[in-house]
Amino acid sequence: MPHIWPIGGGKGGTGKSFFTGNIGILLAKQGFKTLLIDADLGGPNLHTIVGLSNPAISLSDFLNKKVPTLQETVLQMPIHNLFLISGAKNKLDVANLAHEQKMKTLRAISRLAYDYILLDLGTGTSFNTIDFFTLSDSGIFVCIPEPTSIENIYRLVRSVYVRKIRQVLKSERFRSLAEKAEAQDEDVTVHHPEYLLDILKEMDPEEGGHIERILKAFQFKLVLNQVRRQDNPKIGALICKIVEKHLGMKIQFLGNVSFDDRVHEAVCRRESFVEKYSYSQAALDLRLVLKSVTGMIDEQAVAL
Secondary structure, three states, rough: OEEEEEEEEEOOOHHHHHHHHHHHHHHHHOOOOOOEEEEEOOOOOOOOOOOOOOOOHHHHHHHHHOOHHHHOOEOOOOOOEEEEOOOOOOOOOHOOOOOOHHHHHHHHHHHOOOOOOEEEEEOOOOOOHHHHOOOOOOOEEEEOHHHHHHHHHHHHHHHHHHHHHHHHHHHHHHHHHHHHHHHHOOOOOOHHHHHHHHHHHHHHHHHHHHHHHHOOOOOOEEEEEEOOOOOOHHHHHHHHEEEEEEEEOOOOOEEEEEEEOOHHHHHHHHOOOHHHHHOOOHHHHHHHHHHHHHHOOOOOHHOO
16 A cells, blocks of 8 residues: 655645655655655646656546546656656646546545655645545645744644544534534534534544544644744644644644745756755755654765
């Protein structure tokens, strides 16, 4: 079974595509067969991060049944062991996937034979984004040290948990739970998973315990990106504490990735940042984040 890492951010501009692409490159450099999937259905740009200007095929070709299998949309990248499913040629309406298309795609992803599969997800809390996130217990949230980004990450985490409860209970049972929660306290909505879980355990202790075990199986992680010298380096760990305090959900803080003006230059030139600037602080930070999440680290700067 592959290690699947959905990677998302609550808002645009957090650098999740930059993070996904460069972590994927580091994994490939360590000898792991690594697949990057651009699942940002409304604004795909992962191909640019990894240096591809005009992909010949994309996820749309699978969704529109131009090819029978998802594997046939995989592109071999110049970096050994690195592969890409691009979203560059996706039609504008692909962001609004029908439920059947979405489930077909999720099943196909889980059957792909790679060591690591990294999903670059869209922003926000749409069902499409959330459902891709729940494909794995090991999602990674990318945030920047700004109030709006922090608020959106909190909403995204909360939405993922609520969506998981909805998926397990099915629609009718979930509506019944939501109605009872709101009847007990009109100020509480279905967007509070910790409260919903408490009500569910009162209604049905066995089912509530089952849902609680599923939620506790999540091993979500957080990365703070674009950290400048004047930023508080402890913001990321603080966000994780806030989530645990208010939602009762533990999230592992993987570390900070430093801001670097050369990221813009590398993206514009379609060059791999971790290869071109391998000894920059940001590249070192990315390698340390990878060590935090996998326990692996390159002794020779991944031979870059």
